[in-house]
Amino acid sequence: MDLSQLETFLAVIEERGFSRAASRLHRTQPAISHTIRRLEEEIGEPLFERSSREGTLTAAGELLREYAQRMLKLRGEATSALEELRSLERGRLHIAANEYTCLYLLPVLDEFRRLCPHVSVLVERALASRIPEQLLDRSVELGMLTFHPPDSQLRSTAVYNDSVVFVVDPRHPLAREKKVAIRQLGAESFMAHNVVSPLRRRVIELFEKHKTPLNMYVELPSLEAIKRFVAMGNGVALVPGLTVQQELARGELVRVHVPELKIERQLLLVHRRQGTLSHAAEAFLKVVKSVSHENGAPFCYRPIAP
Structure with missing residues (x-):
């Protein structure tokens, strides 16, 4: 079963009939009937009383209605959550840094929080030698280093x-x-x-x-x-x-x-070369670049050639 079948199923219930459901969904009545029939075949139970013209539900239909409503509600919530993520109304940014490099992050995070107050930020204190490994195993998304990691899977940008x-x-x-x-x-x-x-x-x-x-x-x-x-x-x-x-x-x-x-010494902001950065990480990189342009030296924004 898929969500479009459940959507059709709930439309028949809400419109109290196949023809009205077809009109609401801009489909033909035979198409609606075919969808319901396939759903019943997949479930192995009839969902509507065939003797009723108003879409009276069987016991199986009553049970499925509750789950169908939950699933479509979850789809709506997921869609809203993804839209919030894109608009930076939510999200999470995970950065690894040590005691020293964390100090560089403070003015950048100050600006980032002003622009993206709903994104949660976790700066994890880590040994610099372990940060490349953390980036590669995806336990963090961004890392601060004072050396260019030799792994070709990582991309470095000098920032200070x-x-x-x-x-x-x-x-x-x-x-x-x-x-x-x-x-x-x-x-x-x-x-x-x-x-x-x-x-x-x-x-x-x-x-x-x-x-x-x-x-x-x-x-x-x-x-x-x-x-x-x-x-x-x-x-x-x-x-x-x-x-x-x-x-x-x-x-x-x-x-x-x-x-x-x-x-x-150069402070480097490092992330994985392959894969897509989160919307929060992309926004953070834009702030890093902006802070560099606004403040000048010793701040900088210079990608390191692989």
């Missing part, structure tokens, strides 16, 4: 340019210096993130290249903890510039330039 900065608290002797050499940092105590990452490996390589000790006496689980601990007067740190904008503006931390530690 950042750099690593060396920070100290305002009372630290180096806070008065505009620039220091990396070899002056051999006696410093660095607060480090305890998650192994490409950035951590890059920093270690640079210190080795310049034959300078890198003393990581304290390792903490988050960038927020590192910033606060340094601001309390405990050592120094190398952190993404995006993560310390407010602390630098408030004077809680001081940035000191280290020419040998120039590390530029």
Whole structure:
């Protein structure tokens, strides 16, 4: 049985006859009769009392009417829901990001929520190394990374340019210096993130290249903890510039330039190359592009060639 058969069945009931149902549905009476006959054959039970001209239902007909009404109601609800989805009156957006890249998302999400307030957004905290896998197994729709994933099934767009900065608290002797050499940092105590990452490996390589000790006496689980601990007067740190904008503006931390530690980073928005993005994700990408055009550097919108 299909929904068109059930629609015809309910029309016969509501119009109390085959001819009036045919007129309502702009079909011939034989066509209506044929549809009902096929429905009865599929069910294996008569639906109407043949002795009645007004479409009196049998017991099977009474039972089917209730289910037919439910199914057609569900069709209407599904149609309405899909229309709401297209018009962004509902929907869900699932993004994977880590502590650092999530900070980029905040101004974008602020604009997205203003434009699409009925779309629910879930930003899941995830290890950057696992995000490509999450995208490919479709557990998330968009991901934020600081490296271009090698898998050809993923598409990356550069959305923000950042750099690593060396920070100290305002009372630290180096806070008065505009620039220091990396070899002056051999006696410093660095607060480090305890998650192994490409950035951590890059920093270690640079210190080795310049034959300078890198003393990581304290390792903490988050960038927020590192910033606060340094601001309390405990050592120094190398952190993404995006993560310390407010602390630098408030004077809680001081940035000191280290020419040998120039590390530029791009934040990438990544999604599956194949398949269709949801309406919510498409709208989000438009907001990302708009934020880039309105704000300029360090925001950007530059698709990465495969």
